[in-house]
Every structure is written in structure tokens, then in C-alpha cells.
Amino acid sequence: MNDDELIGLFFERDERAVKEAQLKYGGYCFSVAKNVLGSREDAEECVSSALLKAWDTIPPKRPEKLGLYLLRITRNVSFNRFKELSRKKRGGGETALVLDELSEVVPAQGDAASEAEYNELKNAVNAFLRRVSQRERRVFLDRVFELKQIKTIAAELGMSDNAVMSLLSRTRKKLRQYLEREGLL
Amino acid sequence: MNNEDLFRAVGEADDSVLNSTKIHTANRKRLIAYLAAAALLTVGAAVLILTKPWENSPKGEHSVGPQAIPMMCSDPGVTPDPFVKPIPLPEAGATPNPEWYKDEGRKEYKSAYELAEDADCIIRARIGEKTPAMVQTHFDFDNNGDPILDESCMKPRTLYGFYIVEIYKGGKAAEKLDRLLTEGVAYLQTDFYLCSPDAPKLDCEEYILFLHKPEIGSDWLWDNCAIAIGGRDDVFEVRYDEKEKPYIVGRFPEMTFEWLRGLEN
Structure with a gap:
């Protein structure tokens, strides 16, 4: 079933939509949720929540890329879950490490961004990711968007762990410089 | 924030x-490889049209076309190419100027x-x-549709003035470099092919490109094909220091x- 047909099911309020979406994108969403949380059970829960959120938001929303849409929701739900678990001193996965890495770009201590600041940051991140090379973008997104382990990225791309870490470090530095130039830091 | x-x-x-x-x-991958090859041909043709090399050719000589491209294989005993004119080494004791490599997050010194x-x-490659x-x-494709670009001899071609003469693949790039360093040529490091054919500094000299690519395959071609969709990367020249170790200058x-x-537009 292609995405248009799938979205059609959501619009017709046909409950097969959730099942089909689960079949088509559930695995991918699960892998990201698992990377975020480190726990299979928590990840499964988050994927289910994400699918329900998709059910609630489509319609009126009509995502251009259903897979990415579901992935974003899953990532958000999983991240919220991660924060909840962190408060209870539980939780694993790569999230804490990735956040720590990102603190090289934007410190962890700052106050949460206002809506306007956040929108600017989002635009700047998008613009930055368009500027960097495909390899930098791929590795950065594998790490920060999909929260893949360094060794997984290295294996997938045939690179050494050190090469991946070094590339990520350079990309973070570039991102920091870019955000500084844009007046966001 | x-x-x-x-x-x-x-x-x-x-x-x-x-x-x-x-x-x-x-x-x-296969599609991308073909598209990339097509893009290279298209842009190469555009370079030809824009630069009109035939107008500068001495009478009776062919400066364009296969005659101008020496065939070289990745043979360790490769004969020096008469087109290659090694550049002078930097003066003894020369040190890298930090200004040259300080932006774009590349503040650290990196040897070749x-x-x-x-x-x-x-x-x-040779400029x-x-x-x-x-x-x-010229590409051959393996059963998976990936272009074969290993140590086998491949036809040289130009890309914005680069003649690709040898390709080394594998995780032992540094070992290969040892031999190449002894040839006393200048080196260029880039993640992609980027070269202005009219950049005077790069004219008629030999360079090494380090491709920081996960694989020589369609991703590599894809990145080259990215010339059609924009982006940027760093291009560095690398020379020797007083200990004959190469550095970015x-x-x-x-x-x-x-x-x-x-060019394309």
C-alpha cells in the first residue's frame, strides 16, 4: 500500500490505517524509539502512542512523507518518555549521550527557548543541514535524529568509529559557528 | 535556549x-550512478563550451580529446607523466599559517x-x-549495480580539469600515500571533486584527493552528482613541512x- 492510499484510509477514518501504518513504518519507528529509550517495552509503547497521535492528527494534517511524519512523532513521544524516565533515574538508550554531545553546540544549562527563538533555531538547523555535505548530514542525522550508536553508523557506512566521532565533532563545531553567525548563540 | x-x-x-x-x-544506486555519470558528462561539456579550449590550441596539435589524456593504471611502477610538473617544496622551516585553515570548524592542524x-x-589526480x-x-558495474572503481585500471577522464589517473581503494590509504609522497608533488585534499579549471594555482600540477567516503560506490558518485544540487565543501592544498611531513597550506x-x-547555469 502506498502512502497516498494509507493517508486515504486515515482520512476515511478507516481503522486499518493504523494497522497498515504499523506494518509499513512500525519497524523503522521502533528502531528510533529503541535508540532513544534503550528499552524494547518502552519503545513499543511509544510507537503505539505515536500511531494513535497520527490517527488523531490526520486529518486535518496531510503529511507529504508519512514515514517521516510518523518518525517525528515517535521521536517526540519517545523523548518525552525519556525525560519522564530520567526524572525517575531510569532509562537508557543513546539520548543522554546525544544530548551531552549537543551541549557542545548549545549548553545544557540555558533556559528553554521561547517559541520565537525555537522557530528561529529550527530554521537555522534546517539551513545548516542543507549547507553541509551529504556525508556530514547523513552521519549527523543518523546520530541526532535517529540516535543510532556510533558503532552502528560506522558499520553501516563502512567507516571506523573514530572517523564517525571525528566527523560528528567537526559537524557540531560547524553548527555552533553557524548558529553564532546567525546570532542565535 | x-x-x-x-x-x-x-x-x-x-x-x-x-x-x-x-x-x-x-x-x-544504479540509477544514481548513471545519473551522476550523465551529470558529469553534461557539466564537462559545459566546461568545454565555456572555455573553448580549441581556440587556444597550437596549430596542428590536439589539446582536446583522448590524445591529451594519458592512460595510466594504478601500477606501483607508474611512469612519471610528462604533463606533471611538480611544484617547488615550501622553504625549509615553513609552518602552516593558521589563517589558511581556521574557519569552517577546521581549526586543528591535520597532516596529510x-x-x-x-x-x-x-x-x-592531475589538474x-x-x-x-x-x-x-567509463564505469563498469558489478552485479549489484555499483560502479567498479577499485585498483583496476580505468580510463582517465576529466572533471572540471581533473584527470583521474589512479584510484586507490581500501582501508590502507595511508600506506598507499607513503609511496605517493615520495614523488614530490603537491597534494589536494577534498571530500569531493571541486576545482575551478581556471584556478591558476591548480594549473597543470598533480594532486592527491583523499576521499573521505564510506565506500567507493554510488554514494561517491551521488556526492559528485551533488554539483547539480548545490552545497559546498572544503578544498585544501597540502605541502610538506621541514620533516617532509605534509600539511595543509x-x-x-x-x-x-x-x-x-x-557554470551549469
Whole structure:
């Protein structure tokens, strides 16, 4: 079933939509949720929540890329879950490490961004990711968007762990410089 | 603003940004490889048309076309190419100027050995003369549709003035570099092919390109094909220090994908 047909099911309020979406994108969403949380059970829960959120938001929303849409929701739900678990001193996965890495770009201590600041940051991140090379973008997104382990990225791309870490470090530095130039830091 | 904001912002990257990193299937690889080859041919032809090399050719000589491109294989006993004119080594005691490599996050000194260790292959290439030769693209494909670009001899071709004469593949790039360093030539490091055919510094000299690519395959071609869609990367010249270790001495910010796009447009 292609995405248009799938979205059609959501619009017709046909409950097969959730099942089909689960079949088509559930695995991918699960892998990201698992990377975020480190726990299979928590990840499964988050994927289910994400699918329900998709059910609630489509319609009126009509995502251009259903897979990415579901992935974003899953990532958000999983991240919220991660924060909840962190408060209870539980939780694993790569999230804490990735956040720590990102603190090289934007410190962890700052106050949460206002809506306007956040929108600017989002635009700047998008613009930055368009500027960097495909390899930098791929590795950065594998790490920060999909929260893949360094060794997984290295294996997938045939690179050494050190090469991946070094590339990520350079990309973070570039991102920091870019955000500084844009007046966001 | 804090790191969690950044984490969330990355999570909301545009579809086009996220999608651009997902190129996996064999069919798509094959398609991309063909598209890349086609793009190279197209842009090469544009270079020819723009530079009109035939107008500068001495009468009776062919400066364009296969005659101008020496055939070389990745044979350790490769004969020096008469076109190659090694540049003078820097003066003794010369040290890298930090100004040359301080922006774009590359503040640290990196020797060519370090670059080579990170690289997944080295391409030995020669910058073309003022007359870019005809593009000759030649790829064989394996059963998965990936272009075969290993140590086998391949037909040289030009790309914005580069003649690709040798390709080294594999994780032992640094070892290969040892031999190449003894030849007393200048080196250029780049993640992609980026070269202005009319950049005077790069005229008629020999360079090494370290390709920091995960694989020599369709991703590599895809990145080259990216000249059609924009982006930029760093281009560095690497020379020797007093201990005959190579170091980065120059950056060529003018050689960007934008520049190449200008050619296409």
C-alpha cells in the first residue's frame, strides 16, 4: 500500500490505517524509539502512542512523507518518555549521550527557548543541514535524529568509529559557528 | 535556549533534509550512478563550451580529446607523466599559517597522513591544463549495480580539469600515500571533486584527493552528482613541512559547488 492510499484510509477514518501504518513504518519507528529509550517495552509503547497521535492528527494534517511524519512523532513521544524516565533515574538508550554531545553546540544549562527563538533555531538547523555535505548530514542525522550508536553508523557506512566521532565533532563545531553567525548563540 | 531545544529542532528538520540521506536501494544506486555519470558528462561539456579550449590550441596539435589524456593504471611502477610538473617544496622551516585553515570548524592542524588515515580511498589526480580535455567517463558495474572503481585500471577522464589517473581503494590509504609522497608533488585534499579549471594555482600540477567516503560506490558518485544540487565543501592544498611531513597550506574557498552551479547555469 502506498502512502497516498494509507493517508486515504486515515482520512476515511478507516481503522486499518493504523494497522497498515504499523506494518509499513512500525519497524523503522521502533528502531528510533529503541535508540532513544534503550528499552524494547518502552519503545513499543511509544510507537503505539505515536500511531494513535497520527490517527488523531490526520486529518486535518496531510503529511507529504508519512514515514517521516510518523518518525517525528515517535521521536517526540519517545523523548518525552525519556525525560519522564530520567526524572525517575531510569532509562537508557543513546539520548543522554546525544544530548551531552549537543551541549557542545548549545549548553545544557540555558533556559528553554521561547517559541520565537525555537522557530528561529529550527530554521537555522534546517539551513545548516542543507549547507553541509551529504556525508556530514547523513552521519549527523543518523546520530541526532535517529540516535543510532556510533558503532552502528560506522558499520553501516563502512567507516571506523573514530572517523564517525571525528566527523560528528567537526559537524557540531560547524553548527555552533553557524548558529553564532546567525546570532542565535 | 538549551541542548534539548536543539535536539527537538533537529527532530523537526524538513522532509527534504531528512529524505536526502536515505539512498539505499540497489536500483536507486544504479540509477544514481548513471545519473551522476550523465551529470558529469553534461557539466564537462559545459566546461568545454565555456572555455573553448580549441581556440587556444597550437596549430596542428590536439589539446582536446583522448590524445591529451594519458592512460595510466594504478601500477606501483607508474611512469612519471610528462604533463606533471611538480611544484617547488615550501622553504625549509615553513609552518602552516593558521589563517589558511581556521574557519569552517577546521581549526586543528591535520597532516596529510591523518587525512589519509581517515580517508577511505585516495584518488591521485592531475589538474588539467588550461584546456580541459574531453570528458571520458567509463564505469563498469558489478552485479549489484555499483560502479567498479577499485585498483583496476580505468580510463582517465576529466572533471572540471581533473584527470583521474589512479584510484586507490581500501582501508590502507595511508600506506598507499607513503609511496605517493615520495614523488614530490603537491597534494589536494577534498571530500569531493571541486576545482575551478581556471584556478591558476591548480594549473597543470598533480594532486592527491583523499576521499573521505564510506565506500567507493554510488554514494561517491551521488556526492559528485551533488554539483547539480548545490552545497559546498572544503578544498585544501597540502605541502610538506621541514620533516617532509605534509600539511595543509591553503584553502580554496572560491571552489564551491555554487561556483560549479554557475557554470551549469
